[in-house]
Amino acid sequence: MMCMDRDDQAAISAVLAGDKEAYGVLVARHSRRLFRVAFRITGSEADAEDVVQDALFRGYQKLESFASRSDFGTWIYRIAVHCALDKIGGSKVPETMDRESGEMQIADHEAGPERLLLSGEIRAFQQMALSVLSPAERTAFVLRHLEDRTMDEIAIAMGIPPNAAKQAVFRAVQKLRSRLASLKVKV
Amino acid sequence: MTHLNAEELIAHLYGEGDKAKHIEECTECAKAYAALKSDMAEMDFPEPPERDASYEVRVWASLAPSLHSYQAPPQTWLSSRLRRGFTFALVCALLIACAFLGGRLWERKQTHRSSDITSGQKPRPVEETLPPERIVVVVLSDHLDRSERLLVELKHANADNTGLASPLRDEARTLLVANRICRQKTGPDDDPRLAPALERLNHLLEELANQSGSFNPVTLTHLQNEVNVDGLLFEVRVLRSGLPERPTAATGQTKGDTL
Numbered sequence: 277m278m279c280m281d282r283d284d285q286a287a288i289s290a291v292l293a294g295d296k297e298a299y300g301v302l303v304a305r306h307s308r309r310l311f312r313v314a315f316r317i318t319g320s321e322a323d324a325e326d327v328v329q330d331a332l333f334r335g336y337q338k339l340e341s342f343a344s345r346s347d348f349g350t351w352i353y354r355i356a357v358h359c360a361l362d363k364i365g366g367s368k369v370p371e372t373m374d375r376e377s378g379e380m381q382i383a384d385h386e387a388g389p390e391r392l393l394l395s396g397e398i399r400a401f402q403q404m405a406l407s408v409l410s411p412a413e414r415t416a417f418v419l420r421h422l423e424d425r426t427m428d429e430i431a432i433a434m435g436i437p438p439n440a441a442k443q444a445v446f447r448a449v450q451k452l453r454s455r456l457a458s459l460k461v462k463v
Numbered sequence: 464m465t466h467l468n469a470e471e472l473i474a475h476l477y478g479e480g481d482k483a484k485h486i487e488e489c490t491e492c493a494k495a496y497a498a499l500k501s502d503m504a505e506m507d508f509p510e511p512p513e514r515d516a517s518y519e520v521r522v523w524a525s526l527a528p529s530l531h532s533y534q535a536p537p538q539t540w541l542s543s544r545l546r547r548g549f550t551f552a553l554v555c556a557l558l559i560a561c562a563f564l565g566g567r568l569w570e571r572k573q574t575h576r577s578s579d580i581t582s583g584q585k586p587r588p589v590e591e592t593l594p595p596e597r598i599v600v601v602v603l604s605d606h607l608d609r610s611e612r613l614l615v616e617l618k619h620a621n622a623d624n625t626g627l628a629s630p631l632r633d634e635a636r637t638l639l640v641a642n643r644i645c646r647q648k649t650g651p652d653d654d655p656r657l658a659p660a661l662e663r664l665n666h667l668l669e670e671l672a673n674q675s676g677s678f679n680p681v682t683l684t685h686l687q688n689e690v691n692v693d694g695l696l697f698e699v700r701v702l703r704s705g706l707p708e709r710p711t712a713a714t715g716q717t718k719g720d721t722l
Contacts, residue, residue, distance in 0.1 A: 294535040296527070303526065304519040311518075315511040324511070329526060336530050406508060420477060422508060427479070445477070446470050453502045 284348040291339060299339075303332055306349055310356040316418040317360035319407055327363050331356035357415060357433040364411045405455040409448050416441050417448035467492045472499050606641045607703040610664055613638060614696040617671070618687055622680040635671035642668055654705060660698045667695065 283301065290298035307328055314327035335342075335352045342351060406414060415434060419425040425433070431441040467475070467482055472495055474480040486493050613634050620627055646661045667689050674682065690696050 292533050292535075294532055296530055296532045299530065300523045300527070303523045307519050307522045308514055311514060312511040316508070319509075321512055328522060332522065332526055333529060336526075340533070405506075421503070442474075446473050449473050449476075449499075449503070450469060452506060453499070456502055456505065 288339060288342065288348065291336075299336055302335075302348065302352075306352055307332065309349070310352065313353065313418070313423055314356055314360045314363075316422050317357070317415050318363050323363050324360075327356055327359045330359045330363075334359070354433045357419070358435070361411055361415050361434065364414065405452055408455070409451060410444075412436070413444045413448040413451070416444035417452075420445045421449075467495070469499075472496050476500065476503065603645055604703065604706040606638065606645055607699055607706070609634070610638055610642070610668075611696065611699045611703055613671075614667075614690050614699060618690050618696065620678065620683060620687070622678055622683050625677040628674065628677045632672060632674055635668045639665070639668040639672050654702060656698065657702055660695070660702055663689075663695050664699065 284305070287298045287301040291302075310328045310331055311324050314331075315321060315324035318324050318327060331352060334355050338355075342348070406417075409417060412434065416430050419430045419433060420427070427438050427442050427445070430445070431438040434441060436444075466489060467485060471480060471482055472492070475482045475486065475496065476499060482492075486496050613631065616627070617631060620631070642661055642665050646658070646665065649658050649661065667686065670689075671686060678686075
């Protein structure tokens, strides 16, 4: 467990003692990091900004129940991950399993890969490929591959069992490779 | 040889599991792992756009209006309990102290009352139970010494000496009081001759103290006879010589009472 930053603890104590402005210290200290993870999960600058606002607001409201022995940065990071997960639809993203092929079919609201390939926008396709992952897969993959979090940290941040987090990362990698393979064939 | 599945390869890619040795030894798994690594390296995910320098200020500015201020608790639960505990302990300590002092006073009062009852007296007022203002300690040896001198002066007194009567009478009155105390304090451990001697001395001192004016020859002769006939002077000298000298008040034989 990480040690609580003294400045964070002092700011939290001040806020709970009635000094609302002290929360500005925590906002200044953590908002950039929250924005980065929010953007990676949502893939949208505007959504990431909303996630940061929402996470910091929830954090303020729950500050009384915050255990001062844990690290505020880790705590607010988990809240931001939850907010980002909510933002991209959480479990609301329609996913259907093809019972015959056993493959998972995911609704794709972005531009089709063929059109992107035809225009040579491979990078755009890769971004789109990330967006076709389920919210859980995308979040788990972002946290593991881009944020370099361990499986246990991912499980805690997402509020799921470690094995489920591991499976989500595995499925995400498989899907991304599959999309990339199809791109290479067509090219 | 059993080859690694996709999940194991992905786990190894992220530094989990212990398949490094197998990948080194197995050409097929090494090839599969290299393909996985290559695919993941080719994926180019967009980096989050940089925020400007005033980003934190803007976040706070938009967030602050929607936040309520926490109310500082007047005192924590713990401090409240501690304060209550200390108050209770203080009250208990005061009650115990009051009970102790009250008990001591009551006990002292009861002791005086019971001693009064035991001695057959009515309970005396508190002011009467206070220590006497003056205590006269009569030393037996001194008393016998002074009595001896009085008896000697009386034995050699002359009726013509009119100035002698008054000092002798005053000295007799003083010695009479001391003699009474000595008689009261005479115990079984004292010389058996002491009590009769003090009795006879008391009789003589009373007669002498009750004389008025100057001695007439008859009275003086009568008193001198008492001294001589009963051998009172001799007896006083014997008793006096049998007592040790009075080095200090603590070690001397004393007879005391309250006047």
